[in-house]
Amino acid sequence: xxxxxxxxxxxxxxxxxxxxxxxxxxxxxxxxxxxxxxxxxxxxxxxxxxxxxxxxxxxxxxxxxxxxxxxxxxxxxxxxxxxxxxxxxxxxxxxxxxxxxxxxxxxxxxxxxxxxxxxxxxxxxxxxxxxxxxxxxxxxxxxxxxxxxxxxxxxxxxxxxxxxxxxxxxxxxxxxxxxxxxxxxxxxxxxxxxxxxxxxx
Numbered sequence: 001x002x003x004x005x006x007x008x009x010x011x012x013x014x015x016x017x018x019x020x021x022x023x024x025x026x027x028x029x030x031x032x033x034x035x036x037x038x039x040x041x042x043x044x045x046x047x048x049x050x051x052x053x054x055x056x057x058x059x060x061x062x063x064x065x066x067x068x069x070x071x072x073x074x075x076x077x078x079x080x081x082x083x084x085x086x087x088x089x090x091x092x093x094x095x096x097x098x099x100x101x102x103x104x105x106x107x108x109x110x111x112x113x114x115x116x117x118x119x120x121x122x123x124x125x126x127x128x129x130x131x132x133x134x135x136x137x138x139x140x141x142x143x144x145x146x147x148x149x150x151x152x153x154x155x156x157x158x159x160x161x162x163x164x165x166x167x168x169x170x171x172x173x174x175x176x177x178x179x180x181x182x183x184x185x186x187x188x189x190x191x192x193x194x195x196x197x198x199x200x201x
Contacts, residue, residue, distance in 0.1 A: 030059070030093050031081075031093075031094075033059040033060060034059050034067055034081040034093065034094060035081060036059075037057050037058070037059045037066070037067050037081075038067040038070060038081050040057055041057050041066075041067055041068075041136050042136065042138055044057065045136055045137055045138070046138065056084070059093075064085075064087070064089065064090075065083045065084055065085050065087065065089065065090040065093075065096070066083065066084055067081045067082070067083060067084075067094075067136070068082055068083065068084045068097060068135070068136050069081075069082035069097070069105070069109075069133055069134060069135050069136065070082065070133070070134045071095065071111065071131065071132070071133055072131065072132040072133075072134075073121060073125075073129070073131055074129070074130040074131065074132060075126075075129050075130070076121055076124075078121060080094055080095050080113070080118050081094050082094065082095050082096065082097060082111055082133075083095070083096040083097070084096065084097055085097065086098045086111075086112040091112065091113060091114055091118075092114075094113070094118055095111050095112060095113030095118050095119060095169075096111065096112055096113070097109070097110070097111060098110040098111065098112050098170065105133055105135045105139060105141045106141075106165065107164070107165055108160050108161075108164045108165060108166055108167075108168065109133065109166075109167050109168070110158075110160070110167075110168045110170065111167070111168070111169050111170070112169075112170045112171065113169070113170075113171055114171065114172070115171040115172045115173065115175050115177075115186065116175075116176075119169065119171040120175070122169060122171055122175075122186060122188055123175045123186075125145055125148070125188060126145070127145055127146060127147075128144060128145060128146075129144070129145040130142060130143065130144055130145075130193075131143045131144075131145065131167060131190055133167060140195075141167075141192055142192070142193050142194070142195055143166065143167045143190035143191060143192055143193060144190060144191050144193045145188060145189075145190050146189060146190065146191050147188075147189040148186065148187065148188050148189070149187050149189075150173055150184055150185070150186055150187070151184065151185045151187055152183055152184055153183045153184070153185060154183045158170070158185070158187060165192055166189060166190055166191050166192060167189075167190040167192075168187060168188065168189055168190070169187070169188040169190070170185050170186070170187050170188075171185070171186050172184065172185060172186070173185055173186040174186075
């Protein structure tokens with residue numbers, strides 16, 4: 001009986017180990033597919049005929065989201081493919097747009113992400129850090145981080161003026177929290193800057 005229990009524990013440990021490797025491999029493969037799809041999106045939009053509407057390119061056949069932008073944190077040298085939605089399924093694979101028009105980065109762009117994965121680095125951002133957002137038309141806009149705040153969603157909501165311009169990054173707070181659901185949001189606000197301002201990097 002004791003020998004049987006040892007083998008059972010061993011088999012259970014092996015299953016956990018295999019599952020861990022599977023999850024890591026799955027996450028890595030998903031990012032490879034997203035990067036590949038993003039490159040195809042840029043090529044497709046570059047070659048498309050005028051006034052011709054194109055169907056979104058999906059990273060895999062059963063995905064209900066698609067890449068619409070690329071977000072780069074210049075100080076970290078870290079980039080993420082931004083998805084067209086911030087649904088729960090989409091955020092498992094990358095940050096997603098929140099009520100924003102992916103084809104126009106001239107206005108206000110709001111992007112959400114999980115604080116234990118893609119937006120974990122928001123905690124380490126500093127005032128003045130530069131961020132680059134590239135849309136699916138290959139248009140680039142640089143931003144400078146100029147404010148952070150914490151919002152309790154039970155008491156207030158993030159208010160954005162219709163005419164405002166900029167980039168807002170949102171994730172759950174606190175970082176490293178053991179509670180999966182929290183009413184608090186960590187908000188990063190960034191102002192558009194000209195590429196010439198990058199000389200201060």
